[in-house]
Amino acid sequence: MSRLLHDMNPSVKFIIVTVSMLTMAFFFNPWTPLLFWVGILALQFTMSRINWKLWALMMLPFTLGAVGYLWTTLVFGADSGGEVIGSFAGIEVTDEQWAHAWSLTFRVMAFSTLSLLFAFTTNPVTFVMSLMQQLKVPPKIAYGTMVGYQFLPVLKDELTQIRQAQRLRGVSQDRHWWQRVAGTRRLLIPMLAGAVRKAERAAFAMEARGFTGERRKEFYRPVRVSGRDYVLAGVFLAVLAVSCAAGLIMGK
Amino acid sequence: MLKSWKLKEIVLMSLFGVVFGIVYLVAIHFGNIWAGLIGPIAYEWMFGIWFIVSILSMAIIRKPGAAVLPETIAAIIEVMLGNAVGPRLILSGVIQGLGAEAAFAATRYRHFNLAVMMLAGAGAAVFSFVYGYFVSGYAALDPSFVLLMFTLRVLSGAIIAGIGGKYLADGLLATGALRGYAISRTKQGGAGA
Numbered sequence: 001m002s003r004l005l006h007d008m009n010p011s012v013k014f015i016i017v018t019v020s021m022l023t024m025a026f027f028f029n030p031w032t033p034l035l036f037w038v039g040i041l042a043l044q045f046t047m048s049r050i051n052w053k054l055w056a057l058m059m060l061p062f063t064l065g066a067v068g069y070l071w072t073t074l075v076f077g078a079d080s081g082g083e084v085i086g087s088f089a090g091i092e093v094t095d096e097q098w099a100h101a102w103s104l105t106f107r108v109m110a111f112s113t114l115s116l117l118f119a120f121t122t123n124p125v126t127f128v129m130s131l132m133q134q135l136k137v138p139p140k141i142a143y144g145t146m147v148g149y150q151f152l153p154v155l156k157d158e159l160t161q162i163r164q165a166q167r168l169r170g171v172s173q174d175r176h177w178w179q180r181v182a183g184t185r186r187l188l189i190p191m192l193a194g195a196v197r198k199a200e201r202a203a204f205a206m207e208a209r210g211f212t213g214e215r216r217k218e219f220y221r222p223v224r225v226s227g228r229d230y231v232l233a234g235v236f237l238a239v240l241a242v243s244c245a246a247g248l249i250m251g252k
Numbered sequence: 253m254l255k256s257w258k259l260k261e262i263v264l265m266s267l268f269g270v271v272f273g274i275v276y277l278v279a280i281h282f283g284n285i286w287a288g289l290i291g292p293i294a295y296e297w298m299f300g301i302w303f304i305v306s307i308l309s310m311a312i313i314r315k316p317g318a319a320v321l322p323e324t325i326a327a328i329i330e331v332m333l334g335n336a337v338g339p340r341l342i343l344s345g346v347i348q349g350l351g352a353e354a355a356f357a358a359t360r361y362r363h364f365n366l367a368v369m370m371l372a373g374a375g376a377a378v379f380s381f382v383y384g385y386f387v388s389g390y391a392a393l394d395p396s397f398v399l400l401m402f403t404l405r406v407l408s409g410a411i412i413a414g415i416g417g418k419y420l421a422d423g424l425l426a427t428g429a430l431r432g433y434a435i436s437r438t439k440q441g442g443a444g445a
Contacts, residue, residue, distance in 0.1 A: 014339045014342075017338065017339045017340070018339055018340055018343060021340050021387065022387070025386050025387045025388075025389065028389065028391075028392060068294070072293065072393070072397075073392055073393060076393050076394045076397040077392060077393060077394060078391065078392055078393055078394050078395065097392075100389075100392035101392075103389070103392070104388070104389050104392060107388075107389060111338070111340070112338075114338060115338020115339065115340070116338070118331075118338050118339050119331075119338060124331075124332035124333070125332075127331070127332060128328065128332065131328070138254050140254055140257065140259060140262050141254075141262060141321070141324075141325065144259070144262035144263045144265070144266045144325065145266050145325050145328050145329060145332075147263050147266055147267070148263070148266030148267050148269055148270045148325065148329050149266075149270070149329055149332050149333075151267055151270055152270050152273075152274075152329075152333070155267070155270055155271060155274060156274060159274055185419070185420070185423065188271070188420060189420070189423045189424060189427065190427075191271050191274075192268065192271055192308075192420065192424050192429075193424060193427045193429040195264070195267035195268060195270070195271050196264060196267075196424070196429040196430060197429060198267060199260055199263040199264035199266070199267045200260050200263075200264075200432075202263050203258070203259040203260035203262075203263045203264075204260070206259060206263075207259055211259070213254075213259060
C-alpha cells in the first residue's frame with residue numbers, strides 16, 4: 001500500500017497529472033484548488049514513501065511564488081465587480097478579487113505538490129522507457145534523450161573544468177549577476193562545442209552497435225500497464241471530480 | 253518526419269538541452285528569491301532563455317521539426333532530473349517549440365537570418381503566453397498588467413532567444429565543431445540564403 005505511487009505506470013501517472021492541471025485551469029474559486037491540494041497531499045502521504053524534509057525544501061520556493069501570486073492578483077486584479085471588502089494603502093479589494101487571488105495561490109500550491117508527487121515517485125529511466133512503450137515516442141528520440149540524461153554529470157564536470165581553465169589563464173571571477181549573465185557566452189561556446197563532439201561520438205557508437213531507431217514490439221525491459229494503474233487513475237480522477245464539484249457548490 | 257533525421261542530430265539536440273539546463277541553473281539561481289517576492293512578472297524578462305535551444309538547433313540543423321524537437325527533448329530531460337515544475341513542462345516545451353517552428357515554417361525553412369530568428373523567438377513567446385494565460389489564470393489580472401507581461405515576454409523572446417541564439421550559432425560555427433551540419437553548408441555561414 002505504502003509504495004503504490006512508486007509502482008504506478010509512469011505514462012499513466014504523467015497523463016493523470018497533466019489532465020488534472022489542465023482541468024484546474026478552468027476554476028477561479030478558491031475551494032477547488034484548495035481541496036485538490038489537500039487531496040493530493042493525502043494521496044502522497046498514504047501511498048508513497050518519500051523524504052519529507054527534502055520535499056519541504058523543494059516546496060519552499062513555490063510557497064514564496066504563491067505569495068507573489070497572491071499580492072499580484074490583489075493589486076493588479078482584473079476589475080471584475082463585486083463588493084469592496086477592504087482597502088489597504090489606497091487599493092480597494094473586492095470579494096471577487098479576494099476569491100481569485102486565493103484561487104490562484106492555491107492553484108500554484110496544488111500544481112507544485114502534484115509536480116513533486118510525480119518527481120519524487122518516478123524513476124527517470126523507467127519514465128522514458130514507458131513513454132516509448134506506452135505513448136509510442138519514437139525510439140530515436142527516447143534513446144537520444146537518455147544519452148543526454150546520462151551525459152549530465154560529464155557536462156557538469158566539464159563546466160567546472162572550463163571555469164578552472166579560464167581562471168588559470170587570468171579571467172577574473174564574476175562578482176555581480178550582470179557580469180555573470182554577460183559572461184555566460186564565454187562558458188557556453190566551449191560547452192556547446194564539447195556537446196557537439198560528444199553527440200557525434202555517442203551517435204556513432206550507437207549505430208556501430210546496431211541501433212537503427214526502428215520501432216520494436218518487444219523490449220528488453222518491458223514497462224506494463226496493470227489493473228492497479230487503472231484503479232489509481234480512478235482514485236486521482238475521483239479526487240479531481242470531488243474538488244471540482246465541491247468548489248462549484250461552495251464557490252456560490 | 254523522423255526518417256530524414258540522423259541519430260547524431262537528435263543526440264545533439266538532447267545534449268544541447270542538458271547544457272542549457274545546467275547553464276540555466278548557474279545563471280538563474282541568484283534571481284529565484286526576489287522572483288518569488290515580486291510575483292509572476294519577475295519571470296517575464298528572462299523567458300527568452302527557455303527558447304534559445306529551439307533557435308540554436310534550427311540554426312544548425314535546418315530541418316522541419318528542428319525547433320519543436322529540441323524544446324520537447326529539453327523538457328523531458330528536465331522532468332527526468334526531477335524539475336519541480338513537473339510533467340506539464342513537457343507540454344509547455346512542445347507549445348513553445350511550435351511557436352518558434354511556426355516562424356521558420358512561415359519562411360519555408362529557407363531563411364535563417366537574424367530577422368527570422370527574432371521572429372521565431374517572438375513566436376515562441378506568443379505561443380507560451382497564450383498557454384500561460386490559460387494555465388496560470390492571467391484572466392484574473394488587470395488587462396493592462398497582462399499586456400505589460402506580454403510585451404516583456406515577446407521582447408525577451410526576440411532579444412534573448414533571437415539575438416542570443418544567432419550569436420551563439422555564429423560563435424559555435426567559428427569553433428569549427430559544426431562541420432557536417434547544414435549550417436556549414438551555406439556559404440555565408442549563419443547568414444542564410
